[in-house]
Amino acid sequence: MFSKRAKPMLGLDISTSSVKVIELSQTKAGYRVDHYAAEPMPQNAITDKVIVDVDATGDAVRKAVKRSGSRTKLAAVAIGGASVISKVITLPANLSGKEMEEQVELQADQYIPFPLEEVSYDFEVQGPSEADPDMVDVFLAATRSENVEHRQAVLEAAGLQAKVVEIESDAMENACSLLTHQMPDNGLDKTIAVVDFGATTTTFSILNDRKVAYTRDQNFGGRQLTEEIMRAYGLSFEEAGKAKKEGGLPGNYETDILEPFVDDMAQQINRSMQFYLSSHAGGGQLDQVIVCGGCAAIPGVDQMIQERLEVPTVIGNPFGEMKLSSRARAQNVEKDAPALMIACGLALRSFD
Numbered sequence: 001m002f003s004k005r006a007k008p009m010l011g012l013d014i015s016t017s018s019v020k021v022i023e024l025s026q027t028k029a030g031y032r033v034d035h036y037a038a039e040p041m042p043q044n045a046i047t048d049k050v051i052v053d054v055d056a057t058g059d060a061v062r063k064a065v066k067r068s069g070s071r072t073k074l075a076a077v078a079i080g081g082a083s084v085i086s087k088v089i090t091l092p093a094n095l096s097g098k099e100m101e102e103q104v105e106l107q108a109d110q111y112i113p114f115p116l117e118e119v120s121y122d123f124e125v126q127g128p129s130e131a132d133p134d135m136v137d138v139f140l141a142a143t144r145s146e147n148v149e150h151r152q153a154v155l156e157a158a159g160l161q162a163k164v165v166e167i168e169s170d171a172m173e174n175a176c177s178l179l180t181h182q183m184p185d186n187g188l189d190k191t192i193a194v195v196d197f198g199a200t201t202t203t204f205s206i207l208n209d210r211k212v213a214y215t216r217d218q219n220f221g222g223r224q225l226t227e228e229i230m231r232a233y234g235l236s237f238e239e240a241g242k243a244k245k246e247g248g249l250p251g252n253y254e255t256d257i258l259e260p261f262v263d264d265m266a267q268q269i270n271r272s273m274q275f276y277l278s279s280h281a282g283g284g285q286l287d288q289v290i291v292c293g294g295c296a297a298i299p300g301v302d303q304m305i306q307e308r309l310e311v312p313t314v315i316g317n318p319f320g321e322m323k324l325s326s327r328a329r330a331q332n333v334e335k336d337a338p339a340l341m342i343a344c345g346l347a348l349r350s351f352d
Contacts (some may be wrong), residue, residue: 003056009163010035010065010075011171011347013340014057014154016046017199017294020336021064022343023072025323026351031178032323036340037068037335043237049081049201051150057205058157069327075160076346077151080168081201081217085142090129094137102123105119106138112142120148120165133295141167164349171345172196172205173212177346178318180210188289194316195269196341197295199223204272214276220268221318222294225261245297262301265291266308288321291317294336318344 023035030297038170045056104123105116113120121142129135152162176194180186187210193242196203200221208216222244229240233249243249269289289311293304296315306313317337324333333340 003339006175007350008072008074009350010070010160011343011345011349012061012077012160013073013343013346014046014051014061014077014153015041015199016049017041019057019060019064020340020343021068021070021075022333022340022347023068023070024344024347024350027323030321031163031348032325033319033328033333034325035068035070035072036328036331036336037064037066037334038331039064039067049079049083050147054153055157058154060192061154061160062158066159067126068331073160074142074163075080075155076164076166076349077155077162078166078168078171078204078342078346079143079151083143083147084167085112086167086169087140087147088126089138089140090132090135091138093128093132093134099216100138107143108140108190111140113238114144118145118298119143120145124347138350143264164346166349168342169203169205169212169215171342172203172215173345174348175318175341176205176210176212177208177347177348178321179316181320182290182314182317183210184287184312186210191284192290193269193273193286194290194292194341195219195272197265197291197293199294202268202271202293204269204276206276214280216272216275218268218272220264224264225295228257229253258298259304262298262304263308265295265301266305269305270309286311290316292338292341294339297335316341 008023011022014215018038018041020038025032025034041060044057045053051057091103100264109116110122119142123138125141126137126139129137148165157161160222183192184190186206188210194205198221200223202218202220205212206215226240229244230237301312302315307320315338319337
C-alpha cells in the first residue's frame, strides 16, 4: 500500500454511487487539474465498499476514463470502511529494516483475524513514540487479498494498471492539505472537523494543527435522502436521485424531507465529535467544520449545519488554489469539487 510510484497517475475513487477520476499535474504555480470525469455506478455493483460485480464496475471505470480524455494508464485506488484493519504498534527504534519486517509480521499475526496468506498488508514507520524515545510508532494496515485483487481486476478491465492501493483515510488526509486556504489561520493551532458525506458512509476526521488526529466512519450518507424521496413521492431510485440533484420536487420537500435529513447530518457530526472528545483527553472544541462529499451539494447545507452546531461551517473545495484545464472545467469539476476529496488524495500520490 506504500510502494514506490511512477507518474503521472490517475486518482480513481470507486464508490457505491459512482466512479470519479482525476489527473493532476504540478507546475511552479502549484497543482493543475488536467483531466476529470465521473460515471454513475450500476446499482449493486458495490455493496458496503466491497466490489461485487467486477465487470460492471470495470465498465464504469472505463467510461469515466474515456470521458476524462486522459491517456494515463497508471492509477491509484483506495480501500476503506470495514474492509481495512489498521493499527499503530510500537517497536524498538534500533531494528534493521529486515528485523522491522519480521517484527511487523509477528505483530500482524496477532491483530489480523485472518490467516496471513489470505491478507495483503503493509506498514509505515511514523516516527519516535511519544511514550518512549527508544521506540517508534509503526502504522500497520491490512485487508483481505481479494479486496486488492478485485480492484486490480477492475482496472485491468478498463485498460489500466493499479500502481497504488491506498487506504481511504490516508487519501482523505492527503486531500486535507488542499483545504488549508479555507481554514482559519490556515489551520495552524486549530481543531477542524472535515466531514465527507458519501453515498453510504460518512468519514469524520479531526485535524489538529493540520494533522489528522482522529478518523471515524459511520453508516450514513446521501443514499438515505434518495430513499426518503423514493418513499415520499413514489419514484424509482434513479428518478429520486435525479430529482435530488436537479430539483422539481413538491413544495413540502424542503420542510418534510430535506431539513430533517440535514438535522441528521448535524447529529452525525455532533455524535462523532463527542466520541472524539471522550477518547482524547484534553481534546479542544471545534474551530471549524468543513463539509465535503455529495451531500455538500445540498443548497445552504453549510449554513444549516452552522446554525445547528454553532460552529463556523464551510463547503470544502480542494481546487480553490488550483488551475483547471478547459477540459476539466467542461466536465463540471468545480461543481463536483466537494465530492472529490478521495480522488484528489489519490491523485496526489503521483508527487510523493
